[in-house]
Amino acid sequence: MTSLFFKMRFLACSALVLLCACGDIVSSSETYSQRCSDNSNIEGYAADFGGYKKGKKIPFKHSDGYLFSLTVTERENSIDHICQKHLVTTLESAYPIYSILLASQAPTFYYSEEDKKNSGNVDVVFGQYTFSLMNPLAREKMQSFDSSYIDTMKINGIVYTGVAVSNGKKYKQPNNENYYNSTVESGAKLYYNTKKGILKIELEDGSYIAINEEDD
Structure with missing residues (x-):
């Protein structure tokens, strides 16, 4: 007994x-x-990415030479019914008309402070292209020979460190009612780091847009 x-x-x-x-x-x-957390704010890499705050303007340059600014027009946190946290950020320009959507998600519960710091990817949608941006520092630690980690890159006269590149996919052309969720491989690439966020987006036709802080 x-x-x-x-x-x-x-x-x-x-x-x-x-x-x-x-x-x-x-x-x-x-x-x-x-129970879920009462706090919907994402922390760590996904939240710090780019230092994007609503109203912030980021200077960019097109491969054709014209200058423009991307403005953070939306920055919203939420939490869903399964305790998943979400952060949606929108970058837009008046002319030329560009819209870039950044969507992050992270769990409410973490295994450790390191897990909390590195948790969450940043998914980017730019026109028909989509990219998934993993924390460059976490990527470097896990795969030190990962060719997707560039480390140093010079863009419009400025040298950036801690740079990684994401190979993009693109949405299929509409051929059925579910095409929005279907993607195929593409030649598009997105270069980024944690501090500055999106540094450069190269499209399949060879054109690109890139951050332009030299004249900022």
Whole structure:
């Protein structure tokens, strides 16, 4: 009987530990349940990417030579019904008319502070192209010989470090009702780092837009 009592007590304690590892605990005399965080703000890489704040203007230059600015017109945090945090950022220019959508998501619960710092990708949509931007520092640590990590790159007279490149995909041409979710490989590339965000986008036709801080 004593042995059975200790076994039941051990199982009960183990269940409580597992619940505590997942997140906030709402306790009563009879039940334990997990709940979402009340804070919808994403932290770490996905939030810090680009230092994008609503109203910020970033100077860019087209490969044809004309200058323009991308403005952060939207920056919104939210949390969904399965405790997933979301951050949507929109960059737009008046002329030429460009719109770049950045969508990040991260879990509410983290395994460690390092996990929290590096968690979340930044997914970018630019016209028909889509890119997934992983934390360059995390990428370097996991795959030191990853050709997608460039480290140093000179763009319009300025040298940027901690640079990575994402190979883009593009949405298929409309041929059925689900084409919006279908992509194919493309030759487009997006160069980026954590501090400045998007540095350069190269399209398949050889044209590109690139950050232009030399005259800023």
